[in-house]
Amino acid sequence: MDLLLLGKTLLGLFSAVATAILVSKLHAKRLKLPPGPFSFPIFGSWLQIGNNLDHHVLTDYAKKYGDVVLLRLGQLNIVAVSSKELAGEVLLTQGPEFGSRSRNIVYDMFTGNGRDMIFTDYGDHWRKMRRIVATPFTGNKxxxxxxxxxxxxxxxxVEDVRRNPAAAAEGIVLRRRLQLMVYNNVYKILIGKRFESEEDALFVKVKESNGERSRLGHSLGNFADFIPFLRPFLRGYMNMCREITIRRLNLFKDLVHQRKKDAVLDGNSSKCAVDHFLEARHKGEIKDDNLIYLVENINVAAIETTVWTLEWAIAELINNPHVQTKLRAEIDTVLGPGVQVMEPDIHKLPYLQAVIKETLRFRMIVPCLLPHMNLNNAKLGGYDIPARSRVLVNAWMLANDPAHWKRPEEFRPERFLEEESRVEASGNDLKYIPFGVGRRSCPGIVIAMPVLGITLGRLVQNFELLPPPGQSRIDTTENNGQFATRVLKHSTVVLKPRSF
Ligand code: HEM
Structure with a gap:
């Protein structure tokens, strides 16, 4: 480290100590803050909490301190909420107050300081962007x-897997093929395009750059977020984030440009989302960069979320063979053996729906929703919540709390046909909100649920899904990141074709 950097760091440290002590004294007098672990000047509770602030750690804090907990990490206030009542306050009753998003330095960069939709503050810009996305992605048609x-x-x-002899023998990493499938589902809506194979050059490019962005954004604890004078130590990481941001935005600009050319050549092609975005641009509702960020947002929100959920569902179906057998029997009985599941059939297949709901409960991939934020000082559960707090709703805890669910530690889809038969994924009961609820809830539920139903239904009716030879289970160790819970190791799966 050079001397100048060291000098700057020490100076920063000194002024931060002085400011932190002064601010905390002033605040403590006036505000009734939620309980939480002891907070030191400058570092807050970082030393006790460490860098693993995932939904399990937040659940432990909730058990210790209550339904609303304040965790201070340096300058950042994190408010963790874990009761139905307070989740309802944050997401519904006080939706506008808590409807902004908390970003960190990396997400400032990824989103052009909130010029996108997902990480922007609640207000007119968000409303406009959400409406523009909603038309092509979530409209009722x-x-x-x-x-x-x-x-x-x-x-x-199904065809590709049947043709691959390895699938029925040593097994394949099915995720890779499912990823191509979900990219195709989303890209058809987004730019009217599908990729022919996993080797397609554009697919490889888009997939890699989205993967790199996701990897860089996944890290849970980022000390430079809450202790800004330590930022110089993260120069290398920040440079990588900057580089990938530029690369991705250029890639998406090229896609939009190509779509404009294709649409002119083929006047008959049906309208895709980018066409809607371009119309909004021409009407002056959004600017060029907003348009590119909308494309960016769909790339991060729509694809891996669906792939991760499929990956978890397949793991649970293999690890719970009785569930898989029961699901297959339902499809065979209702549709007839070999009659392929179509979207309109899903409502006739209640056990299939229950398997999907149970996967989203037990393996909730966005366990604390996306971080909400209050722009101004607010009140919650009788406590003062300082402006710009990062508010995390521990939806996973609500969905796995023995106070609300019978034997929540079991993967048991039957619960959604028996004691929880009225509970829907759309959030009609706040103990189960895998897509959030209220203003900032996931608009993609409209397409995610049928895609999950068609894909899982077809896999189970065409194959027997098994662990690879020599293993009795799929490894379900979690990899918990800033926003998402994924399977740590992409599993190899054996798929034995059924004959009809
Ligand atoms: C199984 C699949 C999916 C799950 C579990 C999921 C879950 C979520 C969750 C929990 C949120 C945050 C809600 C909150 O903070 O209150 C969210 C936001 C969002 N999701 Fe999804 N999602 C999925 C698929 C999709 C798809 C297919 C799309 C495509 C349109 C999508 C688009 C979005 C967008 C745009 C937001 C941000 C909304 C806003 O800030 O206003 N998601 N999603």
Missing amino acids: VVQQRHREWEEEAAAV
């Missing part, structure tokens, strides 16, 4: 217009 494409993509997966 989207399922009707698109389900044939999703069925064809799922049929292509």
Whole structure:
């Protein structure tokens, strides 16, 4: 480290200590803050908490301190909420107050300081961007217009797996093929395009750059977020983030440009999301960079979320063979052996729906939703919540709390046909909100649920899903990141074809 950097760091440290002590004294007098672990000047509770602030750690804090906990990490206040009542306050009753998003330095960079939709503050810009995304992705006709494409993509997966001798013998990493399928589902809506194979050059490029962005954004604890004078130590990491941001935005600009050319050549092609975004741009509702960030947002929100959920569901179906057998029997009985699951069939397959709901409960991939934020000082559960707190709703804890659920530690889809038969994934009961609820809830539920139903239904009716030879289970060790819970190791799966 050079002397100048060391000098700057020490100076920063000294002024931060002085400011932190002064601010905390002033605050402590006036505000009734939620309980939480002891907070030191400058570092807050970072030394006790460490860098693993995932939903399990937050659950432990909730058990110790209560339904609303304040964790101070340097300058950042993190408010963790874990009761139905307070989740309702944050997401519904006080939705506008807590409807902004907390970003960190990396997400400032990824989103151009909130020029996107997902990480922008609650207000007119967000409202406009959300409406523009909603038309092509979540309008009430989207399922009707698109389900044939999703069925064809799922049929292509089944075909490819049947043709691959390794699938029935040593097994394959099915995730890779499912990833291509979900990219195709989303890219057809986004730019009217699908990729032919996993080797398609553009697919490889998009997938790698999204993967790199996701890897860099996944880290849970980032000390430079809450102790800004330590930022110089992260120069290398920040440079990588900057580089990937530029690369991705250029890639998405090229995609939009290409779509403009294709649409002119082929006047008959049906309208895709980018066409809607371009119209909004022409009307002056959004600017060029907002348009590119919308494309960026769909790339991060729509694809891996669905792939991770499929990956978890497959792992649970293999580790719970009785569930898999029961699901297969339901499909065979209702549709007839070999009659392929179509989207309109899903409502006739309650056990399939229950398996999906149970996966989203037990393996909630966005366990604390995306971070909410209050722009101004607010009140919650009788406590003062300082402006710009990062508010995390521990949705995983609500969905796995023995106070609300019978034997929550079991993967038991039957619960959604028996004691929880009225509970829906759309959040009609706040103990189960895998897509959030309220203003900032996931608009993608409209397409995610049918895609999950078609894909899982087709896999189970066409194959027996098994662990690889020599193993009795799929490894379900979690990899918990800033926003998402993924499977640590992408599993190899054996798929034995059924004959009809
Ligand atoms: C199984 C699949 C998915 C799950 C579990 C999921 C879950 C979530 C969750 C928990 C949130 C945050 C809610 C909150 O902070 O209150 C969210 C936000 C969002 N999701 Fe999804 N999602 C999935 C698929 C999709 C798809 C397919 C799309 C495509 C349109 C999508 C688009 C979005 C967007 C745009 C937001 C941000 C909304 C806003 O800030 O206003 N998601 N999602």
